[in-house]
Amino acid sequence: MKGLIKTSIIIAVLIGVGIVTSIIITSNLSNRLAAAYEYGFEEGRAQGYEVGFREGSKAGYQEGSKIGHERSQDKDISDEETGFYFTYNPTCDELQAILAESNKTTAVEINNFAEANAIRTAYVRCQIARKAAERTVYVYHVVAFDTVDNGLIII
Structure with a gap:
């Protein structure tokens, strides 16, 4: 009977140690995963924002300048209205x-x-x-x- 009690206590201690170790490993991995996800999200957002902002600025700036120039060309030559002369950067x-x-x-x-x-x-x-x-x-x-x-x- 003594051997059975000792064996049961050893098995219970091993199961308890296994459960505690599993909880620690799982929480550590969850924290690492959350940190990696957050870092990846922020890095991707920053890079995407920068690239999108540059591309959108180029396209909008060029199109706006071209439209302004075309509209200024459509005016009557004798019309002396104050306005702007638009120039653009070509390809x-x-x-x-x-x-x-x-x-x-x-x-x-x-x-x-x-x-x-x-x-x-x-x-x-x-x-x-x-x-x-x-x-x-x-x-x-x-x-x-x-x-x-x-x-x-x-x-």
């Missing part, structure tokens, strides 16, 4: 097509042609002086376009 393909059709050769002509076609552009004129003995000054003309797909293009 690289749009820029290549417009520059190919323009047949302009100087930076000033390219800049003027691009602005006449409602493309946002930057024109920079740099004077670079050489040594005093040469008595020469070089002037560089640069036109830059900020394309929406390939970034800054400098000509």
Whole structure:
């Protein structure tokens, strides 16, 4: 009988230890799973928000600028109404097509042609002086376009 009581007590203790260990492991895994889920949710939301915001801003900004430019072109030339002149940043393909059709050769002509076609552009004129003995000054003309797909293009 003593052996049966000892065996029963040992079995009860082992079952109790197993239950307590199982509870600890389950709660620890649940906490880890909840933390991983929360981290993944926040990280995905932050990345998705950033990408969506950038893409939506580009699309809305470009479409709004194009619509504003088209509406400004529809007005009567003799109409001297105060308004805005909208320019936009083109895609690289749009820029290549417009520059190919323009047949302009100087930076000033390219800049003027691009602005006449409602493309946002930057024109920079740099004077670079050489040594005093040469008595020469070089002037560089640069036109830059900020394309929406390939970034800054400098000509």
